[in-house]
Amino acid sequence: MNEFFKNNWWKLLGVALILYSIIAGFLIHIPELPIIRESIRNLFFHVVMWFSMMVMFGTSLARSLRYLSTFDIKHDVYAIQSVNVGLFFGIMGITTGMEWANFTWGTPWTNDPQLNGAAITILAYFAYVVLRRSIDEENKRARIAAVYNVFAFVMLIVFIGILPRLAQGSLHPGKGGSPMTVTNLDFTMRLVFYPAIAGWIIVGYWLTGIRVKMANIRQHLDNPE
Amino acid sequence: MEESKLFVVITVLSTVLIGLAVYLFWLDRRVTKMEKEINNNKN
Numbered sequence: 597m598n599e600f601f602k603n604n605w606w607k608l609l610g611v612a613l614i615l616y617s618i619i620a621g622f623l624i625h626i627p628e629l630p631i632i633r634e635s636i637r638n639l640f641f642h643v644v645m646w647f648s649m650m651v652m653f654g655t656s657l658a659r660s661l662r663y664l665s666t667f668d669i670k671h672d673v674y675a676i677q678s679v680n681v682g683l684f685f686g687i688m689g690i691t692t693g694m695e696w697a698n699f700t701w702g703t704p705w706t707n708d709p710q711l712n713g714a715a716i717t718i719l720a721y722f723a724y725v726v727l728r729r730s731i732d733e734e735n736k737r738a739r740i741a742a743v744y745n746v747f748a749f750v751m752l753i754v755f756i757g758i759l760p761r762l763a764q765g766s767l768h769p770g771k772g773g774s775p776m777t778v779t780n781l782d783f784t785m786r787l788v789f790y791p792a793i794a795g796w797i798i799v800g801y802w803l804t805g806i807r808v809k810m811a812n813i814r815q816h817l818d819n820p821e
Numbered sequence: 822m823e824e825s826k827l828f829v830v831i832t833v834l835s836t837v838l839i840g841l842a843v844y845l846f847w848l849d850r851r852v853t854k855m856e857k858e859i860n861n862n863k864n
Contacts, residue, residue: 611842618834809852
C-alpha cells in the first residue's frame with residue numbers, strides 16, 4: 597500500500613484539487629456582476645479546461661522537439677497522447693462554452709474572435725491526428741508530425757493568445773463587452789481557480805501516462821517479437 | 822432558493838468525480854500490470 601502511495605501520491609493530489617474546486621467553487625462568495633451573476637462560477641469548470649488544454653498541447657510540443665533532437669520514438673508516443681488528452685479538454689471547453697453561451701446570450705455560438713480562435717485551434721490539432729494516420733512508417737510519421745506540431749502550436753498562440761486581444765467589443769467575459777474583466781478577477785475566486793487548473797493539469801498528465809502505456813502495449817501486441 | 826439545493830449539487834458532482842477517480846485508478850493498475858507482464862516476457 598505504501599509503495600502504491602509513493603508512486604501515485606501526485607494522482608491523488610490532482611483529484612483532491614479538483615474535488616476542492618467543485619466544493620469551494622459552489623460555496624465561495626462571488627462578486628455581484630450583472631447578466632453573468634452566479635454563472636461566473638463556470639470559471640472553475642469551463643475556463644480551467646482551456647488552460648489544461650494549452651498545457652497539454654505545450655507538453656506535446658516539448659515532446660515533439662525532444663523527438664526531433666534525439667529521434668527516440670518514446671517522445672513521439674508522448675507527443676500524440678498529450679494531444680489526445682488536450683483534445684479531450686478542448687472539446688470539453690467548447691461544449692461547456694456553448695452551453696454557457698446559450699444560457700447567457702441565447703445562442704450557443706457567436707461570430708467572436710475568441711470563440712472562432714478556440715475552434716480553429718482544435719481543428720488544427722485534429723489535423724495533427726489525421727496527418728499521423730496518413731503515414732505508416734513509424735519514424736517518418738514521427739518526424740513529419742513533430743514538424744507539424746510546431747506549426748500547430750504557433751497557430752494556437754495566434755488564434756487564442758493574440759487575435760482575441762486585438763479585437764474589441766467581444767461579449768466574451770474578459771474582453772470589452774462583458775461586465776467581467778481579467779484584471780478585476782476577485783481574489784477569493786483566484787484561490788479556487790489556480791488550484792483547479794493545477795488539479796486538471798495533473799490529471800491530464802495522468803491520463804497521458806495511461807494512454808502511453810496502452811499504446812506501448814498495443815504496439816507490442818501488433819509486433820510479436 | 823434554499824441553500825440545501827446547492828449542497829445536493831455539490832454532493833452529486835463530488836460523487837461523479839470520485840467515481841471517475843476510482844475508475845481511473847483501477848484502469849491505471851490494470852494497464853500497469855499488463856505492461857509489467859509484457860516487459861517480463863520480453864526479458
